[in-house]
Amino acid sequence: METAEPSIDNSSNCATAILACLALSIVYVASLYVWSSPHNREHPSTIKKRFFSVFIMTLVSPVSLYFGLNDKILQKTTIWEMLGLRWTGLIQATVISLLLTMILFLGPLSLQGFNGLWRLYTEPMYWLASVQTLTWWRNQVVAPLSEEWTFRACMLPLLLQCFTPTTAIFVCPLFFGVAHFHHVVERVKMGMSIKHALFISCFQSTYTTLFGAYAAFLFARTGHFVAPFAAHSFCNHMGFPDLSEIAAYKDPLKRAGLMCLFVIGLIAWCYLLMPMTHPSLFNNNLFWTKHFI
Template identity: 30%
Template sequence: MASEPELLEYFLAPPISLEIAHTLTLLFAAAYVGSLYLSKYTRLSFSDKSIRVGSGGSKERGANERWRDDPDVIRARLAIVSLVTVFCCFVVYAVIRAVSWYKVGVFYSTIVRLGFHLSSVESVYPFLLAPLLYLGPIYASYLGEHLPFQFYFSWRRDVVDTFISWQGVRNYVLGPITEEIVFRACVLSLYHLGGASRTWMIFGSPISFGFAHLHHAWEIYNRYGRTRTALKNAALTTLFQLSYTTLFGAFCAYLFLITGSIYPPIFAHIFCNVMGLPQIGLEIRRFPAHKQSIMVAYCIGIIGFAFALRPSAFARLSSMYWRSGSMVGWF
């Protein structure tokens, strides 16, 4: 018969091991990226010829080539990653069911753990962090009169044509939603069940998200002519993408962990995709008379963003992910 300390240790121990969490995380990443190459409809194809292209440009699309932005490729890829996302959620459900003491309410527990429950959205505060970080670019858009209801803003061009297109659906709708569900909700749920530290969940878990973007190097290499310059361009672009996607993943992981909701990370992902990378140099060249105010806006945004991230700012928000390891914390 087990002693009382042994029973206590059993009930307080993480339901799964970190090794299982790591393995399933790799499975999710491999399934998400690998699914893009399973079918001839989702795979890209390029000419084997090396072509020199002008500086800063890519070669023309060949008649028999399939590029990432081709509508039929986008449709096929969105369909397959949607199925993979459902599969990953089912795996999380299966794990929770396997380790749960009671089989009743496992589906609801999975919904809550994945951050899908609408009651998890308790405040607009987490949704304001990404716009705060982009205060500088937003101010520059204001100077250029490109914000909604300003002179150069067009609902058809900036909203309809941007979002109601296959590229728009991929970049600003299904792409961010599926990536956040898989690489944030599913991955972090398993790491929490495995007893991973908060530090690892925030800074370690996004590594798989960053590496999931490395396959773009093959496309860049081919689109820029399969030359040594194209190879260099692909390597530098991909390393830069790996860096900022991993950092962005850490931000979204933090949002998910501290709110217990998948909706703030999805919103942040969509918002940042719409805004793109900040280009302070270009904005200063466009509005030289406002150089100082643009720099001030950037500084206020960055400092304000860092200040707003402090855990005490989320004190009124409840998140099971910030509880200490306990029976209540696991389930």
């Protein structure tokens, strides 16, 4: 793995980058709560208001790159390329990121197959009913798009100025994971105890941080915004793997087979992650070069 070597005199850039990422996280979460509403997050009016908030954030977030990136970087490339918006390698980035994520979810996908959900995916009415709901648009389009735009496309290039790609990939999702703690407030308002709400939010923050590292890796390796967006949308559709469903099967051989598929998926994902995301496949010589600056 090639790593970038940050320049010695960029301490001010590092401080600016970290502060900019922190500010983006705070503003993103705050934008969800600027509306005074008696309804919970699932109510259509709340969803519509938050759609407007994150739309404004997608316009505001790139400003951090314009003011926070080193002039040397902006002389080599465009803001659009830094944001992962380019045509070269677009199809590869979309297909490979989805395929890799599906391999990781081999166990849950197999479980869906046994439960008959695959047949549901072939029904046009299923998709028609889905796209007519605000919840589907939030989970599959708006949330993945706005979150990957702010927390990956607008943060990772800033962090790559002062960290190696490997370090930046693990620093970037920390802002993403912590940002999910705002759900504590919503859960308490819905009647959940503070202790239970904190436990669930800590768990959610942990796995969103892990996913954030994967999404940041896809963005840095492919140089495409669409790669983490596609993976994020797919993961939102699948949800967190529920191993308890396996226990519902009475046949021990079937339970063992399903568990093996979970393990095989994870091992195959680990084995294929690096070769399937080699920057040369996407003509990406921006983020994974020897010298980013």
